[in-house]
Amino acid sequence: MTTNLISYPKNNAKNKLWMAAIKPPMYSVAIMPIWVGTAVAFAETKIWNWAVFSVFLAAAILILAWENLSNDVFDSETGIDQNKHHSLVNLTGNKLLIFWLGNIFLCLGLLGILAIAWWQHDWTVIGLIMVCCALGYAYQGPPFRLGYQGLGEVLCFFAFGPIGMAAVYYSQTQSWSLQNLAASAIVGIATTLILYCSHFHQVKDDLAAGKRSPIVRLGTQRGAQLLSWFTASIYALTLVFVLTAIFPTWTLLSWVSLPFAIKLCRHVQQNHHNPEQVSNCKFIAVAVHFWCCLLFGVGFLL
Numbered sequence: 313m314t315t316n317l318i319s320y321p322k323n324n325a326k327n328k329l330w331m332a333a334i335k336p337p338m339y340s341v342a343i344m345p346i347w348v349g350t351a352v353a354f355a356e357t358k359i360w361n362w363a364v365f366s367v368f369l370a371a372a373i374l375i376l377a378w379e380n381l382s383n384d385v386f387d388s389e390t391g392i393d394q395n396k397h398h399s400l401v402n403l404t405g406n407k408l409l410i411f412w413l414g415n416i417f418l419c420l421g422l423l424g425i426l427a428i429a430w431w432q433h434d435w436t437v438i439g440l441i442m443v444c445c446a447l448g449y450a451y452q453g454p455p456f457r458l459g460y461q462g463l464g465e466v467l468c469f470f471a472f473g474p475i476g477m478a479a480v481y482y483s484q485t486q487s488w489s490l491q492n493l494a495a496s497a498i499v500g501i502a503t504t505l506i507l508y509c510s511h512f513h514q515v516k517d518d519l520a521a522g523k524r525s526p527i528v529r530l531g532t533q534r535g536a537q538l539l540s541w542f543t544a545s546i547y548a549l550t551l552v553f554v555l556t557a558i559f560p561t562w563t564l565l566s567w568v569s570l571p572f573a574i575k576l577c578r579h580v581q582q583n584h585h586n587p588e589q590v591s592n593c594k595f596i597a598v599a600v601h602f603w604c605c606l607l608f609g610v611g612f613l614l
């Protein structure tokens with residue numbers, strides 16, 4: 313009985329660490345480019361290929377799982393995750409297991425995309441997704457580790473925005489679209505916002521490991537100011553694209569996510585210098601991304 317009482321909080325804390333390591337909410341970043349790219353394709357062609365959509369969705373989730381598992385593997389080699397208790401490598405104590413599990417996810421994900429290419433007798437989609445994976449590798453893997461130079465945000469924007477969404481749109485239509493390119497800028501910025509926010513509470517560990525994240529380079533105060541501009545640009549760009557008739561008016565539904573965006577900017581302005589307080593800002597950014605992209609996609613369907 314006594315053991316149970318004592319072990320409950322311990323198990324609870326362990327479960328929380330595992331949830332933080334697996335990061336379920338983060339997987340919406342894999343879902344939204346597929347959702348919005350397919351919605352744009354439907355708005356233009358009135359065709360929704362459910363088989364391609366479902367396989368692409370599953371593949372994107374598997375590829376993102378690889379990205380996150382290999383991130384823990386590569387970060388364990390630079391020492392940057394020494395204090396990160398929710399690193400999968402630290403939790404399992406088995407780097408090789410995480411490395412190979414990640415590689416299995418990558419192969420399964422790429423097999424899904426290969427199946428789409430095979431159905432279509434066209435290698436364009438697999439080519440584009442392999443470019444996204446290469447950007448994902450260059451972010452964290454040797455010898456590049458471009459995230460350590462502060463270049464992660466640029467890679468993230470192109471992988472989840474213009475390149476990733478071009479692949480999604482092409483998988484539905486086997487053609488290209490300027491409207492989809494404009495929509496990909498919105499999804500790309502919203503996704504990059506999450507990565508940018510993930511650096512605020514890690515300045516000390518990043519400095520110690522030689523990682524020059526944008527927040528290390530700018531300082532937390534200027535970083536917080538830039539965040540507000542960056543967030544505002546999502547809503548301003550959507551409005552500009554609606555006024556220029558590139559997007560349908562209903563895409564302004566994405567503005568319903570503005571309260572989350574305002575909460576994010578205020579929270580970071582007030583707490584940028586306090587790692588413990590600011591550490592949850594990444595999850596507010598996930599909420600901004602989720603609601604903004606979900607409603608943005610709905611706007612193309614109405």
Ligand SMILES: C/C(=C\COP(=O)(O)OP(=O)(O)O)CCC[C@H](C)CCC[C@H](C)CCCC(C)C
Pocket residue numbers: 341342343345372375376379380383387393444445447448451464467468471472476477507510514
């Ligand atoms: C793994 C990523 C961020 C984690 O960064 P960090 O090391 O600072 O975090 P921890 O503190 O938790 O260790 C995300 C990196 C994103 C990358 C630049 C681009 C990935 C592209 C995907 C692999 C492909 C997406 C395809 C699309 C169509 C879904």
Ligand SMILES: O=C(O)C1=CC(=O)c2ccccc2C1=O
Pocket residue numbers: 335338341376379380468503504506507510594
């Ligand atoms: O763990 C993280 O911090 C992130 C994981 C992840 O997969 C991702 C994807 C796209 C943008 C940001 C992020 C993260 O910040």
